[in-house]
Amino acid sequence: MKTLCVHLPLPTTPNLNSTGTLWCPMLGSPQSLRMLPETPCSSLSNQNGGTAQNLPGTSPSKNSNPSLCTGIDWRPTPRPEPVPGSLNPTMVVDGPQYGMSPPPWDIPVSVPLRYTDVVEKVRVPHSSLVKPCHKCNGYGRTRCMNCQGRGQKRCTFCHGHGRSRNKRCTSCHGRGRKRCFSCHGQGYRTCSVCHGSQNLLHFIQLTVTWKNDIADFIPDRQPDFPDKKFEKVTGDPFFVDENVLVYPIQGFPDEEICDVSTKMINEHLNRFGSTSRILQQRQTIELVPLTHAYYTYSGKDYSFFVYGMENKVFTAKYPSACTIL
Known part of the structure; x- marks a missing residue:
């Protein structure tokens, strides 16, 4: 049977399955490394029949x-220009008549869980005021852009002539125009900004960033081992x-x-x-375990690393493919 066996002492006890096999993500399934509990591995062989003798040893360490x-709680200076918002007729407008607006750090805000990234926008107290809607100029409605305020559109079947193929158009009943479906023939639509209330509530907004x-x-400490590998283990x-x-x-x-x-x-x-x-x-x-294992295969020296509490394996150069024991 052609196999690959490696014996090495790890700084921590590896997570082995019922067969004593430690899965090696660098080799991929179904290739694996087997940890021998007591005796060192005396030989290594692969699919090509090559054999490695005399595993020199390992170098366990822990990286600090x-x-x-x-x-942090970051509160930049609020924007001086008011932010428009919807206005409820029953809403109490918290304006300057109730006092001066407090500085950013005196505005009460609910603190989220520690060490989480959250952005929250808060209305500054006593900064609200009511202004006419800038889109409809306080009318609560705007001209329908589909019919240009006429309430009717040219018939698409007779092209506004009222007749089609020397007969009265059945679509517009000979009128040459049809009612606009966007505004239901009224020529105007409810303002999309103030929703017909004619006014907007303006206020200064504070952006609070928890970062x-x-x-x-x-x-x-190991020039042959990439340090970025430590970022993915514990x-x-x-x-x-x-x-x-x-x-x-x-x-x-x-x-x-x-x-x-x-x-x-x-x-x-x-x-x-x-x-x-x-x-x-x-x-x-954090003390991250790192073991550098050395072995000889077909007369050449090789090595690999086992790192992290997850016992992940890294090798810069693998000698050949292998199979499960």
């Missing part, structure tokens, strides 16, 4: 990936700090992680401190 998540900004850092949350404002990490064994933590926190404070309100920050360090 820090990240900073900042939830979740994430900064990640992946140390480049790790062990070794350190989690959550507060309104978090402090830089100090005393971590890897000094680079401490420097990156200080840099990310300062960047977020400089970017959001003056223009937005920081609601919450969460700082996390």
Whole structure:
């Protein structure tokens, strides 16, 4: 039987199925890698009959990936021009007679769940006023553009002559014109902006943006392994700090992680401190397992990586196709 077997120690226990087979997405179904529980694999063979001897070993490690998540509340200065809206006859107009409009940060708004991206538009209190509709000029109706306000249109069968083939047109009964179906012969239509109310309610609108900004850092410790692969897997949350404002990490064994933590926190404070309100920050360090496995196949040296808690496999160059054991 032509097979491919690999034995390697992983930093974490892999998720194996009932047959002890770890699925390898890089190879595709039905190809797979089998984890041998106790004894190392002594040989590797494939469909072409080649054999690999003496698996040199593995190099397990854990990559420390820090990240900073900042939830902000951004409220730019409201637009000075009023926004038109529908007017209900029973509506109380909250205008300047009830007081001055509060500044943006004093306007009460319901805060959504933390670390979610939400945009909400709010009417500024005491900024409403009533104005005639700009489209119909306060008449509540506009001229029908289908008949140009005439209420009738030329008959399409007799082309307005009233007769067709020397006979009276049966479509328009000899009148040469027919009632406009768009305005029902009235020559006008209800205004599409004010819906016939003749007036519009104008108010100043505030746009509130809740944004979740994430900064990640992946140390480049394996030049043969693409760092972007870490973005699609999870790790062990070794350190989690959550507060309104978090402090830089100090005393971590890897000094680079401490420097990156200080840099990310300062960047977020400089970017959001003056223009937005920081609601919450969460700082996390994930330990992502990464194992570099080496083996020899047909006299040549090869290697592959097993990474993430999901035990995904990556190889830059696979020697040949394989089958299930």
